[in-house]
Amino acid sequence: xxxxxxxxxxxxxxxxxxxxxxxxxxxxxxxxxxxxxxxxxxxxxxxxxxxxxxxxxxxxxxxxxxxxxxxxxxxxxxxxxxxxxxx
Numbered sequence: 013x014x015x016x017x018x019x020x021x022x023x024x025x026x027x028x029x030x031x032x033x034x035x036x037x038x039x040x041x042x043x044x045x046x047x048x049x050x051x052x053x054x055x056x057x058x059x060x061x062x063x064x065x066x067x068x069x070x071x072x073x074x075x076x077x078x079x080x081x082x083x084x085x086x087x088x089x090x091x092x093x094x095x096x097x098x099x
Contacts (some may be wrong), residue, residue: 039093046086053079 032033055060063070064078 026078036093036096039089039096042089043086043093046082049080049082050086053082 015087057074058075061072062075062078064073064081069093
């Protein structure tokens, strides 16, 4: 049975996502994501290799390097959020 165009269409593109209109919310979500990643990495055995996304590719690295990178990104996101909050 064919579907009509109205039932197959996606939501209207004119409706923006909440993170697009609120940069503070975007940075808060980024910060939480980096905190979770650091927590997950800290629960892995140190001898294990992990894959870290860089652009569209994943590269194998050590847990220490991945944690350092996540911490750097976390600090950057916190600084940007603090800059937005300051008058």
